[in-house]
Amino acid sequence: MSSTRQIVVGDAALGGVALGGGAPVVVQSMLNIPTSDAPGCLAQIDILAEAGCELIRLALPDTASLPAFERICAESPLPVIADIHFDFRLAIAAAELGAAKLRINPGNIADLDLVDAIIDAAGSVGIPIRIGVNAGSLAPEFALRSELSLTEKLVASAESFVEHFEERDFTNIVVSAKAHDVRTTVEVYRLLAADLPQVPLHLGVTEAGTAFTGTVKSAAALGALLLDGIGDTIRVSLTADPVEELRVAWQLLATLGLRRRGPELVSCPTCGRCQVDLIALACEVEERLSFVRKPLTVAVMGCIVNGPGEAASADVGVACGAGKGAIFSAGKILYTVPESTIVDALMEEIDRY
Amino acid sequence: MSSTRQIVVGDAALGGVALGGGAPVVVQSMLNIPTSDAPGCLAQIDILAEAGCELIRLALPDTASLPAFERICAESPLPVIADIHFDFRLAIAAAELGAAKLRINPGNIADLDLVDAIIDAAGSVGIPIRIGVNAGSLAPEFALRSELSLTEKLVASAESFVEHFEERDFTNIVVSAKAHDVRTTVEVYRLLAADLPQVPLHLGVTEAGTAFTGTVKSAAALGALLLDGIGDTIRVSLTADPVEELRVAWQLLATLGLRRRGPELVSCPTCGRCQVDLIALACEVEERLSFVRKPLTVAVMGCIVNGPGEAASADVGVACGAGKGAIFSAGKILYTVPESTIVDALMEEIDRY
Numbered sequence: 001m002s003s004t005r006q007i008v009v010g011d012a013a014l015g016g017v018a019l020g021g022g023a024p025v026v027v028q029s030m031l032n033i034p035t036s037d038a039p040g041c042l043a044q045i046d047i048l049a050e051a052g053c054e055l056i057r058l059a060l061p062d063t064a065s066l067p068a069f070e071r072i073c074a075e076s077p078l079p080v081i082a083d084i085h086f087d088f089r090l091a092i093a094a095a096e097l098g099a100a101k102l103r104i105n106p107g108n109i110a111d112l113d114l115v116d117a118i119i120d121a122a123g124s125v126g127i128p129i130r131i132g133v134n135a136g137s138l139a140p141e142f143a144l145r146s147e148l149s150l151t152e153k154l155v156a157s158a159e160s161f162v163e164h165f166e167e168r169d170f171t172n173i174v175v176s177a178k179a180h181d182v183r184t185t186v187e188v189y190r191l192l193a194a195d196l197p198q199v200p201l202h203l204g205v206t207e208a209g210t211a212f213t214g215t216v217k218s219a220a221a222l223g224a225l226l227l228d229g230i231g232d233t234i235r236v237s238l239t240a241d242p243v244e245e246l247r248v249a250w251q252l253l254a255t256l257g258l259r260r261r262g263p264e265l266v267s268c269p270t271c272g273r274c275q276v277d278l279i280a281l282a283c284e285v286e287e288r289l290s291f292v293r294k295p296l297t298v299a300v301m302g303c304i305v306n307g308p309g310e311a312a313s314a315d316v317g318v319a320c321g322a323g324k325g326a327i328f329s330a331g332k333i334l335y336t337v338p339e340s341t342i343v344d345a346l347m348e349e350i351d352r353y
Numbered sequence: 354m355s356s357t358r359q360i361v362v363g364d365a366a367l368g369g370v371a372l373g374g375g376a377p378v379v380v381q382s383m384l385n386i387p388t389s390d391a392p393g394c395l396a397q398i399d400i401l402a403e404a405g406c407e408l409i410r411l412a413l414p415d416t417a418s419l420p421a422f423e424r425i426c427a428e429s430p431l432p433v434i435a436d437i438h439f440d441f442r443l444a445i446a447a448a449e450l451g452a453a454k455l456r457i458n459p460g461n462i463a464d465l466d467l468v469d470a471i472i473d474a475a476g477s478v479g480i481p482i483r484i485g486v487n488a489g490s491l492a493p494e495f496a497l498r499s500e501l502s503l504t505e506k507l508v509a510s511a512e513s514f515v516e517h518f519e520e521r522d523f524t525n526i527v528v529s530a531k532a533h534d535v536r537t538t539v540e541v542y543r544l545l546a547a548d549l550p551q552v553p554l555h556l557g558v559t560e561a562g563t564a565f566t567g568t569v570k571s572a573a574a575l576g577a578l579l580l581d582g583i584g585d586t587i588r589v590s591l592t593a594d595p596v597e598e599l600r601v602a603w604q605l606l607a608t609l610g611l612r613r614r615g616p617e618l619v620s621c622p623t624c625g626r627c628q629v630d631l632i633a634l635a636c637e638v639e640e641r642l643s644f645v646r647k648p649l650t651v652a653v654m655g656c657i658v659n660g661p662g663e664a665a666s667a668d669v670g671v672a673c674g675a676g677k678g679a680i681f682s683a684g685k686i687l688y689t690v691p692e693s694t695i696v697d698a699l700m701e702e703i704d705r706y
Contacts, residue, residue: 030622032622135662135663136662136663136666137662138662180619180663181608181610182576182580182608182609182610183580183609183610186580206621206622207619207620207621207622207652207654207663208620208622209618209619209620209635209639210618210620210632210635210636210639212568212600212604212639213604213608213617213618213620213639214620214622215565215568215569215572216568216572216576216601216604216605216608217572217608219568219569219570219572219573219576220572220573220575220576220577220580220605220608220609221576222573223535223569223572223573223574223576223577224573224576224577224580227535227536227539227573227577237621237622238622239620239621239622239631239632239635239636239653239655240632241632245622247565248569251565251566251569252569252573255534255535255566255569255570255573256535256536256573257534257535257536264566265562265563265566266533266560266562267560267561267562267563267566267567267592268559268560268590268592269383269385269559269560269561269567269590269591269592269598278592279563279592279593279594282562282563282592283563283592286562286563286565286566299560300592301560302592309488309489309490309491310488310489310533310560313489
């Protein structure tokens with residue numbers, strides 16, 4: 001848990017989302033349909049909220065999208081973050097039209113006077129700004145400093161903007177500095193956390209890749225940082241349906257013992273000792289658990305070597321032998337069932353737990 | 354890169370696999386078919402070797418499996434590790450029948466005299482032993498010490514066995530201490546690396562779960578450790594086809610910049626700015642890259658915000674606009690093609706690179 005300043009995204013009176021300062025790590029994602037399509041965006045927000053999204057970001061590419069943006073802000077069940085590049089006027093408009101937060105990369109905005117206009121607009125409606133630095137779009141004054149490593153450029157850029165915002169007495173900020181490689185990401189955020197202990201951090205790996213590649217990258221980078229207690233909100237970026245981003249984000253938080261949305265499944269790797277169809281069994285249990293919201297640990301173990309020990313330490317579990325399974329609950333064997341009814345028996349004990 | 358003692362798995366004269374002491378992190382997996390089925394095992398070893406497996410482990414559950422085990426050792430293209438629980442005689446037989454390494458959990462073997470017999474058998478044929486401690490099968494003298502945390506039990510157990518082996522002048526060892534949760538795993542290995550800087554470490558999360566859950570867990574735990582320079586060999590344990598384990602392991606090593614088997618794909622998350630079918634595009638590129646062994650970075654970028662910067666820093670890349678893509682190679686735009694031929698153009702430039 002970080003001890004950064006706490007900021008609130010969304011109307012506090014209506015249950016805004018606290019970020020930093022000991023609040024649980026917040027999960028966010030981004031819409032992938034045009035903002036101009038308000039009904040489509042609102043429908044996707046509902047789907048993502050159901051999948052565990054707590055803050056939703058959308059791109060605001062042009063003035064034509066502003067009416068739809070206003071409607072989305074008004075009707076969204078989640079606080080809406082406007083993502084703005086290049087045009088400071090869109091950021092000001094977003095603040096006025098109901099954005100719960102702005103995300104800008106000051107390096108993409110021509111000069112600091114225009115950034116100041118955005119700061120003042122956010123300040124006047126009391127919403128936070130994410131300073132989002134990105135390896136792919138560093139401001140020229142940092143990008144061109146060839147004596148610096150990419151890590152150093154990202155940190156220097158983010159810190160110079162934080163200094164600028166704080167000098168203007170605007171501290172309602174969160175910072176991200178994304179790269180597409182894990183090592184740079186981890187180094188950058190460790191430096192930022194050390195240098196700016198007061199500033200909430202938004203973690204993410206940018207351009208992380210497809211569901212497979214991006215899951216590995218994000219879990220490695222965000223996992224290492226979250227284990228260090230660094231990070232107040234995360235976005236897992238995938239070239240995939242944003243629902244997948246949320247699934248990975250929640251799995252990661254559960255995996256680290258930080259937050260849980262449902263059960264955790266423990267299952268053993270397959271090996272030559274296994275005498276049941278463990279992959280099918282574990283996948284069926286995982287599938288059926290996705291409808292369960294109880295935060296319990298379920299073990300599906302294939303053999304007698306580690307099985308009973310692991311199954312007994314889970315809330316509910318099964319340790320399989322040849323064609324059958326011993327069902328555990330709260331550390332005790334309850335009974336043994338044939339392979340065909342293992343999943344049903346397990347689900348029954350989960351309901352009962 | 355760790356500065357542990359280096360051990361060699363497999364016949365050094367025939368190109369055994371170096372482990373520790375600055376050698377590249379070694380990727381291993383485990384067969385999931387009965388060892389008694391020698392032809393089946395050998396066929397699976399070929400598949401796994403092709404998928405990047407460098408050491409292969411198999412369970413040796415009973416004496417009936419020994420003839421098949423001997424044949425597998427003789428014919429396997431990869432060094433074979435015998436995984437033994439409970440029965441010390443199987444370990445001794447494995448050493449005599451051609452195992453390249455033994456893996457035992459001394460806590461599962463009734464007393465230390467029997468462990469010593471295994472040590473002597475391994476010593477006489479010059480093969481290493483992995484001391485594999487596991488949260489699910491801790492020796493009772495550690496499991497029952499309720500004043501210790503699970504982390505402390507695992508570390509104390511592993512260290513007591515290392516001490517025993519080293520006192521017997523057997524230093525041809527590698528150590529693992531697996532738990533099924535990420536935080537315990539990371540804590541345990543950080544402590545082992547600090548306390549036993551001379552001992553090569555085998556990293557893994559046990560009972561990590563299905564392909565999805567296990568990938569997140571393994572990437573987070575092994576990623577955090579490998580970033581610290583801890584770990585000489587890894588196994589990603591999944592309740593899935595072992596080929597998936599290798600895919601995750603190699604992706605993780607590539608992701609951390611430690612080793613590469615082929616190209617790295619960088620692709621951006623989808624967002625409302627994207628005007629091409631980026632998910633389909635990235636997935637097609639990923640699929641076609643799986644046949645490429647050149648270690649280059651390929652960027653598939655959806656828009657003009659971060660696209661050109663990222664695409665230019667990759668070896669080969671595309672930055673897409675509305676229905677078209679600008680193809681980059683070695684930092685320069687080469688030409689622009691319509692969406693339908695982006696993948697072909699990209700693959701052509703990869704071949705040319």
